[in-house]
Amino acid sequence: MTTTAVSKRRIDMPAVLAWFVVAMVVVGLFSRIFQPDLGVMDIPRLAICLAILAIAGVRYELGFMRNWVGDLILGLVTAISAWLLVTTVSNHQGDAALGFWALTAATWAASWLFVERLAIWKTRSPLSTRIINLAIPALFGISILVLWEIIVTGAGVPKVLLPAPSEIGVRLATSVPILWADFQQTFMKAVLAGYAIGCGSAFVAAILVDRVPFLRRGLLPVGNLVSALPIIGVAPIMVMWFGFDWPSKAAVVVIMTFFPMLVNTVAGLAASDAMQRDLMRTYASNYWQTLFKLRLPMAMPFIFNALKINSTLALIGAIVAEFFGTPIVGMGFRISTEVGRMNVDMVWAEIAVAALAGSLFYGIIALIERAVTFWHPSVRG
Amino acid sequence: MTDTTLPSPRNNLNPFAGLMSGTVGPVTVVVLSILAIWYISAAVLNTPFQQEMYERAGQEHVQFTRFIADTWAQERPVLPAPHQVIVEIWNTTVEKKITSKRSLIYHSSITLSSTLLGFLIGTSLGILLAVGIVHSRVLDKSLMPWIISSQTIPILAIAPMIIVVLNAVGISGLLPKAMISTYLSFFPVAVGMVKGLRSPEIIHMDLMHTYSASRFQAFWKLRLPYAVPFLFTSMKIGMAASLVGAIVGELPTGAVAGLGARLLAGSYYGQTIQIWSALIVAAFLAGSLVALIGILEKIALKRMGMAR
Numbered sequence: 001m002t003t004t005a006v007s008k009r010r011i012d013m014p015a016v017l018a019w020f021v022v023a024m025v026v027v028g029l030f031s032r033i034f035q036p037d038l039g040v041m042d043i044p045r046l047a048i049c050l051a052i053l054a055i056a057g058v059r060y061e062l063g064f065m066r067n068w069v070g071d072l073i074l075g076l077v078t079a080i081s082a083w084l085l086v087t088t089v090s091n092h093q094g095d096a097a098l099g100f101w102a103l104t105a106a107t108w109a110a111s112w113l114f115v116e117r118l119a120i121w122k123t124r125s126p127l128s129t130r131i132i133n134l135a136i137p138a139l140f141g142i143s144i145l146v147l148w149e150i151i152v153t154g155a156g157v158p159k160v161l162l163p164a165p166s167e168i169g170v171r172l173a174t175s176v177p178i179l180w181a182d183f184q185q186t187f188m189k190a191v192l193a194g195y196a197i198g199c200g201s202a203f204v205a206a207i208l209v210d211r212v213p214f215l216r217r218g219l220l221p222v223g224n225l226v227s228a229l230p231i232i233g234v235a236p237i238m239v240m241w242f243g244f245d246w247p248s249k250a251a252v253v254v255i256m257t258f259f260p261m262l263v264n265t266v267a268g269l270a271a272s273d274a275m276q277r278d279l280m281r282t283y284a285s286n287y288w289q290t291l292f293k294l295r296l297p298m299a300m301p302f303i304f305n306a307l308k309i310n311s312t313l314a315l316i317g318a319i320v321a322e323f324f325g326t327p328i329v330g331m332g333f334r335i336s337t338e339v340g341r342m343n344v345d346m347v348w349a350e351i352a353v354a355a356l357a358g359s360l361f362y363g364i365i366a367l368i369e370r371a372v373t374f375w376h377p378s379v380r381g
Numbered sequence: 382m383t384d385t386t387l388p389s390p391r392n393n394l395n396p397f398a399g400l401m402s403g404t405v406g407p408v409t410v411v412v413l414s415i416l417a418i419w420y421i422s423a424a425v426l427n428t429p430f431q432q433e434m435y436e437r438a439g440q441e442h443v444q445f446t447r448f449i450a451d452t453w454a455q456e457r458p459v460l461p462a463p464h465q466v467i468v469e470i471w472n473t474t475v476e477k478k479i480t481s482k483r484s485l486i487y488h489s490s491i492t493l494s495s496t497l498l499g500f501l502i503g504t505s506l507g508i509l510l511a512v513g514i515v516h517s518r519v520l521d522k523s524l525m526p527w528i529i530s531s532q533t534i535p536i537l538a539i540a541p542m543i544i545v546v547l548n549a550v551g552i553s554g555l556l557p558k559a560m561i562s563t564y565l566s567f568f569p570v571a572v573g574m575v576k577g578l579r580s581p582e583i584i585h586m587d588l589m590h591t592y593s594a595s596r597f598q599a600f601w602k603l604r605l606p607y608a609v610p611f612l613f614t615s616m617k618i619g620m621a622a623s624l625v626g627a628i629v630g631e632l633p634t635g636a637v638a639g640l641g642a643r644l645l646a647g648s649y650y651g652q653t654i655q656i657w658s659a660l661i662v663a664a665f666l667a668g669s670l671v672a673l674i675g676i677l678e679k680i681a682l683k684r685m686g687m688a689r
Binding site for chain 2: 013112115116119120133136137139140141160161162214215217218219221222225227228229230232233234235236237239240241312316320323324325335339340344347351354355358359362
């Protein structure tokens with residue numbers, strides 16, 4: 001029964017959000033926002049801003065300014081009210097009351113509403129479409145950060161449990177030398193060396209395996225099985241064999257990256273059609289010519305898939321291997337020791353560095369992929 | 382090697398012809414050669430220590446066969462021989478009581494329970510996210526890039542912190558470890574399900590439209606059945622990932638119980654045989670869990686008439 005009702009009268013998400021914003025703003029305006037007794041009227045800027053927010057949010061339902069100017073005003077007012085909420089809550093840490101949470105919810109819903117509007121904007125030039133497609137996830141990320149900041153400071157969450165983004169940022173800025181040393185030890189030495197050796201050797205092995213059909217049939221099922229195994233467990237063994245410094249971490253990375261690369265490259269080398277191989281034969285091309293001109297280019301999407309998977313695996317492998325023994329530098333070492341000392345903001349700073357490094361690594365490989373496999377349908381669009 | 386093991390189809394006199402043309406023969410050969418390489422490298426890697434032992438004992442001119450046998454029977458070898466590992470696994474599974482702290486079955490069951498809990502939460506979360514993404518434009522545009530970039534963050538690095546922090550709040554036991562498994566396993570499921578839920582062709586969606594099917598009906602009768610093969614494929618990846626998450630999650634808890642704790646204790650005390658046996662058991666666990674999902678997949682697809 002309910003399903004038919006839904007089909008007749010679609011739930012209109014923007015309308016729900018708009019009225020939610022209005023309701024929350026009304027609740028916020030008429031109840032305490034901070035303990036012990038502080039109403040929103042004591043902070044006139046915030047009150048005015050939220051009133052405008054409610055009007056801008058509901059304007060689409062009431063039927064005025066139904067254009068992109070209205071949307072932009074909504075976005076702007078949302079940003080300002082989020083900023084005001086952040087600044088006011090920093091003066092009243094841990095005192096937030098019902099009204100404050102209502103206002104936070106209103107701001108959150110307004111930002112969602114703005115994104116919802118943004119997603120259905122019709123643009124003519126492909127450039128602006130691209131900018132919007134980048135802006136939507138960026139706005140989502142920013143609003144998560146703002147929400148995190150507001151909730152952590154508003155509810156007075158102890159710093160040991162979850163520091164606010166601003167605190168993490170301060171810690172990040174003040175301990176750049178330590179973070180840089182850790183980054184060099186873990187990423188520049190262990191990850192890059194292990195990644196290069198692991199992917200390179202797996203690539204050569206894949207070409208050898210491809211040459212010998214017997215090996216392909218025998219090694220591929222084993223390789224597939226090994227890819228599913230918790231290879232990270234070899235970390236203690238590698239630390240025992242290669243010592244505490246970065247070679248042992250690089251060895252873990254080599255083993256972790258080897259099998260995904262092997263399996264994907266072999267699959268990629270089989271990706272060319274019989275028709276295409278026949279064409280190469282009619283050109284009288286030999287094995288190597290076919291390999292370099294047809295089969296390797298055809299294998300590139302698979303190879304880059306493995307390279308992308310490996311870029312995250314490599315970082316994980318190096319960091320986890322450092323839990324098993326390391327000199328007194330390195331991202332994994334820092335994380336495990338700072339957790340022990342309850343310096344959680346330092347841990348988060350290290351995580352931010354790791355996330356940035358991982359995303360950049362992934363992004364660079366994705367960019368190279370776009371350049372190399374420009375002919376592939378997924379890139380041509 | 383290729384000449385002897387890859388007989389041409391004409392050469393039917395060779396009794397191994399049929400055996401070696403499938404996958405079973407080659408896989409057996411590869412596995413056997415891995416074992417052979419293992420034994421040889423065990424002998425080579427353990428040689429220096431063995432020679433030292435002979436020197437201390439004042440023995441000289443040891444017979445070669447005895448020397449090799451001794452390298453395969455050290456107490457704390459650099460690389461234990463396969464049979465040592467198997468004996469250790471036998472001793473710690475069959476010979477020990479399940480309740481014993483030294484039983485590998487006890488440790489495996491702890492790891493397994495957090496793996497399964499994390500996998501369950503992760504799979505449900507992944508499916509929910511995928512349903513949301515397929516049906517909402519905003520979620521698709523705003524959430525999808527973050528889901529992908531969430532995996533570039535080395536979550537395993539945060540694992541110790543999550544566990545320590547949750548312990549500080551008073552949440553301990555299964556849930557913290559399972560959360561790491563959740564984080565690792567939701568991603569393949571979410572991505573695979575988005576792909577699967579979008580896989581019905583436009584013509585089929587149009588057909589549902591002509592039937593005046595609601596979105597819910599189109600989802601339930603068309604999208605979901607289409608997504609089932611994708612779900613099983615990504616569940617296999619998610620299961621393997623959540624086992625890794627559970628093992629790594631056990632590392633920082635101070636080596637209490639579980640396969641990860643076993644690895645850590647082994648590395649502290651130089652018990653290589655213990656490390657290897659935990660590793661092999663973990664591998665076996667991963668293999669059988671993935672195989673279990675494979676069997677479920679076969680049954681489900683067969684009942685749905687999708688069996689390949």
